[in-house]
Amino acid sequence: MQAISLPRFGGPDAFSLSEFETPAVGAGEVLVRVHATSINPLDYQVRRGDYADLVPLPAITGHDVSGVVEAVGSGVTAFKPGDAVWYTPQIFGGPGSYAEYHVASEAIVGHKPAGLTHLEAASLSLVGGTxxxxxxxxxxxxxxxxxxxxxxxxxxxxxxxxxxxxxxxxxxxxxxxxxxxxxxxxxxxxxxxxxxxxxxxxxxxxxxxxxxxxxxxxxxxxxxxxxxxxxxxxxxxxxxxxxxxxxxxxxxxxxxxxxxxVFTRQNRGKLDELATLVARGQLKPHVGKVYPLAGIPDAHADLERPRNGIRGKIGIAIVDDGAAGPR
Amino acid sequence: MQAISLPRFGGPDAFSLSEFETPAVGAGEVLVRVHATSINPLDYQVRRGDYADLVPLPAITGHDVSGVVEAVGSGVTAFKPGDAVWYTPQIFGGPGSYAEYHVASEAIVGHKPAGLTHLEAASLSLVGGTxxxxxxxxxxxxxxxxxxxxxxxxxxxxxxxxxxxxxxxxxxxxxxxxxxxxxxxxxxxxxxxxxxxxxxxxxxxxxxxxxxxxxxxxxxxxxxxxxxxxxxxxxxxxxxxxxxxxxxxxxxxxxxxxxxxVFTRQNRGKLDELATLVARGQLKPHVGKVYPLAGIPDAHADLERPRNGIRGKIGIAIVDDGAAGPR
The missing domain is CATH 3.90.180.10 (Medium-chain alcohol dehydrogenases, catalytic domain)
Structure with a gap:
């Protein structure tokens, strides 16, 4: 699979787009085809090395996933292949979301709100939990x-x-x-x-x-x-x-x-609450700009620029979903 | 009645012991013979002029009353003459407790915990509420x-x-x-x-x-x-x-x-909760030193001295209660 990884801490140019082995799914885990992710201030703090002690290099970072379950490990009951899901990968606990595939414990995964595109859902999971x-x-x-x-x-x-x-x-x-x-x-x-x-x-x-x-x-x-x-x-x-x-x-x-x-914490319990607000029309994330996976360095540069004129979130479209995709 | 009053802001020597007219009790109010009061850091902050805007001079200050109801105004139902009561006078809302008599709205008055002397009760009302x-x-x-x-x-x-x-x-x-x-x-x-x-x-x-x-x-x-x-x-x-x-x-x-x-707020609702703890033997204020009414300037000097060696509170005995009095 392709992923944006961080061989060293530094500026946006520290990122490298390269080929990784698709991760294997273990017991209690789901393998997700990542359709979209998004960028948060936490992402550039991690990239700069603000949390160097907690992030072993090289690292795939990123804190938002919206995608589709490709396979499930033994014991998984809440999800099956084909389910649309959203979540924040384990914070400081393993690979992040800047990749075509991601594996996560089912305990932190939620069913994606049906009313949101993958780009919108990926733009809401971390900030919504916050x-x-x-x-x-x-x-x-x-x-x-x-x-x-x-x-x-x-x-x-x-x-x-x-x-x-x-x-x-x-x-x-x-x-x-x-x-x-x-x-x-x-x-x-x-x-x-x-x-x-x-x-x-x-x-x-x-x-x-x-x-x-x-x-x-x-x-x-x-x-x-x-x-x-x-x-x-x-x-x-x-x-x-x-x-x-x-x-x-x-x-x-x-x-x-x-x-x-408040510092970011795992948000599983909040995903369903957020999904309820979305279903009732009380909450809709706004994706102000979209980049492809290879554009993550540019997306970071955008987000770090004060008064960048971008409203809401910067989304990253990894799969082009067509009608269900970027708006 | 005798009272310790503050004709100007300043050090402990700003206080003056003098004769005042005993206050009249109005509708919904109780007139209390003050048996004891106590000293708090708020007291010397007020004395120094930290809250000069809120304290018109000359002022009788002080934030703890334990005493006995002497008379009640019209409409008072929760208290009658002879009842032992405790409370914190209206903060920044009128005369304080450094006096032989005090008038308060019945809304801020509580029944004194039976297990405490007046000195103990007066040492608990403000700090207990805090x-x-x-x-x-x-x-x-x-x-x-x-x-x-x-x-x-x-x-x-x-x-x-x-x-x-x-x-x-x-x-x-x-x-x-x-x-x-x-x-x-x-x-x-x-x-x-x-x-x-x-x-x-x-x-x-x-x-x-x-x-x-x-x-x-x-x-x-x-x-x-x-x-x-x-x-x-x-x-x-x-x-x-x-x-x-x-x-x-x-x-x-x-x-x-x-x-x-946290800055001191009116504590009426908490007095009964504190009284419950006292009745159950879970809480007992400690009066580390006792002065008479005229000793309030010395009591202030004591409390302001860092590491003064005094445990718990400094109490002021206005009426010598004998067995129920200073310990």
Whole structure:
């Protein structure tokens, strides 16, 4: 099979497209023909060597699979050849998804939402799990609350806006003015152009100084420090962007704030919840750009470029599905 | 009535003992003869002027009352003259407890636990509410988990150790070696002498590197930065000490940590829960030193002195209760 692999850590040019043996399926495992994968910030962090201790080289990386079961190992009961599936490969636990075939324990695999193409499903599995973890498991966002989503046009952000609306929250969203209509189409109630407007001022104006209950940070910078100024009493900040820059959190106590720091975790339990939202029309991933398998280095370069103008996710079409394929 | 009041913000010498008119009881209120109050870090923060905007001068401050109802206003149904009560006066909402009499809305008043003297009850109301908020409402500490309590011999710490044990947690506690036996007597499983031992090393040794589920910070300093090194995946840090010094929290993401910043809130709902623990013998406040009303300036000076050697709380005996009084 063909795969994009990483013989060394480095820039996008560290990747190499080469021939690998198709992996063998073991007991309790499924062999999947990968139709699509997608790119996440975690992917370029891994590529750069941020997690070098956890990634033995050479490595096939990648954290999203949507595809079709080709074979199953002994004892597998939930899946059979021909089933369409989606999942996030075991994180730091073996080969990733930048390949024509992938083998995974059936325990982490879900049935692909029927309403999504492989490209769409592959664009949702990791970020969808992250959003579920961040907004519901960690921050406990609920009906009647108010949320501010930073970076609402991005991979995580555009799913977060939809999930927050689906749970009945009122949504403030920051984006560039260029993306305002896109973000509004996802359901955001108030779109703030971070280039020209101050989100603290707008949140306080629109909430009569009450602040929002939850802030989702997908951006970094000074967001953690500034959050209490836009936060309600007992508000929660959820950050998925690790920042080494020291933070002055003195205002957090007066708000009785909670900060939830989220790093990607295995998402099997959340795939079915996400599929339910998709089936009900409450959630649809947006694939803003598509590359073939050989285009993964270019896709990485795109994603690492700040303000790259790409909405939602960058998808990788490994099998051209025709009607069921890239949109 | 006599009261200790604050004509200006400043050091302990800013206090003045003087004569005030006994407050009148209004509808829905109770007039309480204050038998005891106690001292908290919040008290000296208020005295210094940290919350000057919220405290009009001259002010009678103080955040703990234990005493006996002297009169009730119209519409009061839960209390009658002669009832022993305890509560935290409305925070930033009127006169405090450094006085012979105090008037409060019945909504914030609780029936004093019968097993406690007034000095003990007055030493528990604010810190007990803080512990309940920090460990249970915010951090969700539960049976089977492991907690590290920093400053376990202090006012909040010594209640936190007992409450954590009562919920079935395994308790690590930091204290000076001088206080080790005291902290052990509260139920701590492992006592760490912060002067000679490194709590990160000891927690990791004793948990085989798994870390603790919850860390309660009553100390400040670099505790927020170091916590992730002693924290389990999805662990929670609760801090009741506001720190302006910037914190490098880069390790928090990898642990999927949550930080809960806690500032004192009204505790009416928690007083009955605390009283239940007291009645069952699971919680007993420790009054390490007692002053009369006129001794409040000295009590403040004591509490502000680092490593003052006082265990638990400093109580203020306003009425000498004899057998039911200071121990």
């Amino acid at each position: 959003v579920w973890e961040a907004l519901f498991t960690r921050a406990g966002l609920r009906l009647g609350e108010t949320i501010l989503v930073h970076g609402a046009a991005g991979g995580v952000g555009h799913v977060a806006v939809q999930a927050a609306k689906a749970t009945g929250a009122f949504v403030f969203a920051t984006a560039s003015g260029y993306d305002a209509d896109f973000v509004r189409s996802l359901g955001a109630d108030v779109v703030i152009d971070y280039r020209t407007e101050d989100y603290v001022a707008i949140v306080n104006r629109e909430t009569d100084g009450a602040g929002v209950d939850v802030i989702l940070d997908t951006i970094g910078g000074d967001t953690l420090e500034r959050s209490p100024h836009a936060l309600a009493q007992l508000g929660r900040v959820v950050s998925i962007v690790d920042i080494a820059q020291p933070q002055n959190l003195i205002e957090a106590w007066g708000r009785n704030a909670s900060y939830h720091f | 512990v309940w908020e920090a460990l249970f409402t915010r951090a969700g500490l539960r049976l089977g988990e492991t907690i590290l309590v920093h400053g376990a011999a202090g006012g909040v710490g010594h209640v936190a150790v007992q409450a954590a044990k009562a919920t079935g947690a395994f308790v690590f506690a930091t204290a000076s070696g001088y206080d080790a036996d005291f902290v052990r007597s509260l139920g701590a499983d492992v006592v760490i002498d912060y002067r000679t031992e490194d709590y990160v090393a000891i927690v990791n040794r004793e948990t085989d590197g798994a870390g603790v589920d919850v860390i309660l910070d009553t100390i400040g300093g670099d505790t927020l930065e170091r916590s992730p090194h002693a924290l389990a995946q999805l662990g929670r840090v609760v801090s009741i000490v506001d720190i302006a010094q910037p914190q490098n929290l880069i390790e928090a993401w990898g642990r999927n940590a949550s930080y809960h910043f």
